[in-house]
Amino acid sequence: MASRAFAFLSAACTVGLTLAAPWSKKAAPPPPPPPPAAALELVAAALELAWGVPWSRFAFYGCASFGLLSLASYLVPLVLANLRGYNDLKRRYRAEWACVTGASSGIGKELSIALAKQGISVVLVALDDDLLKATTAGLVAQFPDLQFRAVGVNLAASDGSIYMKKIAKATADVHVSLLFNNAGYMMTGFFHDAPVEKHLANVHCNAISALLITHHFLNKMYAVYLSICLSLSLSISIYLSIYRYR
Secondary structure: OHHHHHHHHHHHHHHHHHHHHHHHOOOOOOOOOOOHHHHHHHHHHHHHHHHOOOHHHHHHHHHHHHHHHHHHHHHHHHHHHHHHOOOOHHHHHOOOEEEEEOOOOHHHHHHHHHHHHOOOEEEEEEOOOHHHHHHHHHHHHHOOOOOEEEEEOOOOOOOHHHHHHHHHHHOOOOOEEEEEEOOOOOOOOOHHHOOHHHHHHHHHHHHHHHHHHHHHHHHHHHHOOOOEEEEEOHHHHHOOOEEEEO
């Protein structure tokens, strides 16, 4: 009797181990990827089979086509712009005065020079520092027949009425037909590292000041039914790019 029980238990254990063996085995590792050379050979063979073009020639034509397309995307607009010529803002908008913010350096300074070359007087709005004085003096010396008014203000101030009073006073007796909201700056570094006051000043300079200045001059232009051109750059361009009336 004991021998029969032992034989039964042995058979049961054998069957159990046999059934559990496939599940206990670890999955075989995936085959190693083909070496780069073999992969490239496969791609080349597939391209040659599909297009009838050797891999080297296909790569050459592809790179050459991409380079020519990139060059054309740069040259074609440049050629068209030169064939068209510059936009005469003085004639198109009957402009006598323009206002440029951030006019003491960089793009704002170049905008002021370009406007002066078209015979347009400029109100230069920027920080009240030596750079603004030097830029204004240079324009006066270069274009003695035109007028230039420097308005030194801080467009990052939280109270916009402070700089708006100065801008309104400096332009009270002239009709500004062209407005270029160019003032602005970028903050670098991680967002959380800068104090919130710096972020607010950045928003005021890049966006809020453009809103206040545009609203002021747009109402003046509309009141006298002037042709107007408003250009807004930097972050405010997300909301408005160019506004033209008449």
